[in-house]
Amino acid sequence: MNIRLYNARILTMERHKSIFEGEIWIKNEKIVCVVEEQELTSAWKKEDVPRIVWDLEIDCKKNLLMPGFKNAHTHSAMTFLRSFADDLPLQDWLQTKVFPMEAKLTYDDIYTMTKLAILEYVTSGITSIFDMYIMPDAVAEACLDTGMRCVLVSGLNNFTSSPEQMEEEYLKWNKRNSLISYQLGFHAEYTCSKELLCSVAQLAHKYKAPVYTHLAETVKEVEECKAKYGLTPAMFLDSLGMFEFGGGGFHCVHMTDEDMELFRRRRLHVITNAASNTKLASGIAPIAEYERRKIPVSIGTDGAASNNCLDMFREMFLVAGLSKLREQDAASLNAERVLRMATVHGAKAMRLGRADTLTKGKLADIIMIDLHQPNMQPVHNIRKNLVYSGSKSNVTMTIVNGKILYRNGEFNIGEDPERIYTKCDAIVNRMLSE
Numbered sequence: 001m002n003i004r005l006y007n008a009r010i011l012t013m014e015r016h017k018s019i020f021e022g023e024i025w026i027k028n029e030k031i032v033c034v035v036e037e038q039e040l041t042s043a044w045k046k047e048d049v050p051r052i053v054w055d056l057e058i059d060c061k062k063n064l065l066m067p068g069f070k071n072a073h074t075h076s077a078m079t080f081l082r083s084f085a086d087d088l089p090l091q092d093w094l095q096t097k098v099f100p101m102e103a104k105l106t107y108d109d110i111y112t113m114t115k116l117a118i119l120e121y122v123t124s125g126i127t128s129i130f131d132m133y134i135m136p137d138a139v140a141e142a143c144l145d146t147g148m149r150c151v152l153v154s155g156l157n158n159f160t161s162s163p164e165q166m167e168e169e170y171l172k173w174n175k176r177n178s179l180i181s182y183q184l185g186f187h188a189e190y191t192c193s194k195e196l197l198c199s200v201a202q203l204a205h206k207y208k209a210p211v212y213t214h215l216a217e218t219v220k221e222v223e224e225c226k227a228k229y230g231l232t233p234a235m236f237l238d239s240l241g242m243f244e245f246g247g248g249g250f251h252c253v254h255m256t257d258e259d260m261e262l263f264r265r266r267r268l269h270v271i272t273n274a275a276s277n278t279k280l281a282s283g284i285a286p287i288a289e290y291e292r293r294k295i296p297v298s299i300g301t302d303g304a305a306s307n308n309c310l311d312m313f314r315e316m317f318l319v320a321g322l323s324k325l326r327e328q329d330a331a332s333l334n335a336e337r338v339l340r341m342a343t344v345h346g347a348k349a350m351r352l353g354r355a356d357t358l359t360k361g362k363l364a365d366i367i368m369i370d371l372h373q374p375n376m377q378p379v380h381n382i383r384k385n386l387v388y389s390g391s392k393s394n395v396t397m398t399i400v401n402g403k404i405l406y407r408n409g410e411f412n413i414g415e416d417p418e419r420i421y422t423k424c425d426a427i428v429n430r431m432l433s434e
Contacts, residue, residue: 001026001055001056001402001403002025002028002052002053002054002055003026003056003364003399003402004023004024004025004026004052004057005023005024005026005060005368006023006058007021007023007060007061007062008060008062008063008368009021009060009063009064009065010022010024010034010064010066010358011064011065011066011067011358011382011383012034012066012067013067013339013340013357013358014358014359019064019382020036020037021062022034022035022036022037022039022040023035023037023040024358026364026399027052027402028402029178029401029403030361030363030402031358031359031361031363031364031366032052032360032361034359034360060368061372062371062372063368063371063396064369064371064382065366065367066343066366067127067344067355067356067357067358067366068128068355068366068367068398068400069124069126069127069342069346070126070127070128070130070299070345070349070350071126071130071300071310072269072271072298072300072345072346072350073130073132073250073271073300074117074129074130074131074301074302074303075132075133075302075305076113076117076118076133076303077105077113077114077133077138077139078098078113078303078306079113079116079303079304079424080109080427080431081097081101081303082305082308083308084097084305085097085098085306086308089280090217090218090220093280093305093306097305098305102134104431104434105134105135105431109431110134110138110142111138111139111141111142112142112423113424114138114142114143115413116420116421116424117129117310118143118148118413119420120304120310121310122148122398122405122406122411123392123395123398124311124312124313124392124395125312125313125367126310126312126398127148127149127355127365127398127399127400128148128150128346128347128352128355128365129143129148129149130153130183130212130300130349130350131151131152131153132152132153132154132155132185132187132212132250133155134155134160134161136152136154136173136182137169139152140152140173140180143179144177144179144180145415146405146413146414146415147401147413147414148400148413149180149400149401151180151182151350152169152180152181152182153182153183153184153185154170154182154183154184154186155185155186156196156200157187157188157192158191158192158193159191163196163199163200163202166184166203170182170183170184170207170209178401181351183209183211183212183351184200184203184204184209184210184211184247185200185213185247186200186211187213188213188214188215188217188221189213189215189225190224190225194229194240197237197240200242201241204242204244204247205241205245209245210243210246210248210351211242211243211245211247212247212248212249212269212271213247214249214250214251215234215250215251216233216234216249216252216253216255216259217250217252217254217277218253218254218282218283219283221254222254232255232256232258232259234249234255234263235258235259238262243262246266246269247268247269248263248269248271248349249263249270249271250271250273250300250302251271251273251276251277251285252270252285253277253282253283253284253285254283255285255286260290263290263293264294264295268295269297269298269345269349270285270287270295271299271300271349272297272298272299272300272319272341273299273300273302274315274318274319274322275301275302275309275318276306276307278322279308280306284323284326287322287323287333288326288327288332288333291333296348298341298342298345298346298348298349298350299316299319299342299345300315312392313391313392315342316339316341316387316390317388319338320338320387320388335381335383335386335388336383339387343356344356364399364401364402365400365401366397367398367399368395369386369394369395369396370393370394371394373393375389375390375394376389376390396408
């Protein structure tokens with residue numbers, strides 16, 4: 001589909017590029033032109049302009065076009081536990097609420113509950129997800145059917161999946177479809193035997209591939225690993241050769257200086273989950289310190305069981321606000337840095353280099369932000385408005401891979417949302433009665 005987005009303010013997220021007024025042209029799944037208004041009216045030669053028959057032309061009415069948010073850590077199908085497993089610390093939450101209910105999930109349950117999450121993602125301007133969950137094929141199928149971009153990451157542990165299954169999924173999903181890719185991973189050090197972890201490290205070496213996992217989320221996790229292996233989780237995993245080809249950790253709340261130096265040296269990614277860590281009382285990650293050490297940080301929502309709300313605007317505010325509170329320094333982390341975490345850095349963590357900025361030749365993963373709402377006025381600084389006062393109610397359009405999935409409150413994901421809601425209710429009612 002050929003789409004012309006005109007009369008827009010544009011934030012490309014390219015370094016050192018200011019917001020400008022102009023147009024973006026989309027041909028099929030790619031951006032073919034990003035041009036400033038003044039160039040269109042004066043400097044362009046007719047022969048330089050691609051000849052395109054437009055299927056759709058949208059007047060953006062001076063609203064903002066920007067890259068979609070990258071949700072760099074989530075468990076989409078955990079929407080089935082929203083507001084069910086609440087007000088408990090992590091280990092109790094997992095053992096008494098999450099794991100027993102997850103044992104009842106079917107393939108179709110995960111497929112449907114992932115669709116519910118996707119509805120929420122697109123209303124929040126999220127165009128890519130880094131999803132770790134059981135039965136990843138079900139998650140991938142839901143994303144393909146709705147048009148959502150997804151990077152799968154294995155949640156391998158002692159109870160689900162296997163190194164052989166992970167390798168099969170890695171090979172399958174990294175060649176099948178441009179919307180879906182796959183990264184090696186495992187749930188956490190504390191849910192995997194040393195033998196299993198060694199098998200993951202061997203796969204990383206075989207494919208020269210990065211590895212991702214939950215890491216240093218709680219004090220309990222760190223102390224138990226030190227008691228077992230004499231090392232923090234990060235140092236123990238690195239001793240197995242886990243991170244020689246990169247990767248990263250989800251959460252990274254309780255990291256030592258030695259852990260941080262390892263992350264800096266290996267160029268590992270920290271994926272922070274501020275709302276989840278707050279709600280589970282896991283702690284506040286040292287984001288400003290990661291920034292000082294030039295450790296790349298991106299942002300995830302985590303799943304709807306521990307966060308309840310899959311909203312990147314709330315995450316951005318919490319990342320900024322909690323960091324300032326932890327450092328007792330209001331200048332410790334600025335809005336521009338947080339916005340980059342939610343977009344460009346997330347794309348890098350997910351290895352989505354073709355979906356990081358609004359640039360000619362990149363994938364057309366674009367959102368439109370309504371600047372004509374009270375919380376976006378006056379327009380002193382749009383980037384700061386996005387981080388400090390922005391809301392998912394400001395998202396008026398979400399485009400993934402050149403396809404409009406959400407616009408002005410209407411969904412275009414191949415299924416009526418009310419039908420999805422009805423299916424989800426039936427799934428939860430069945431599980432509660434079993």
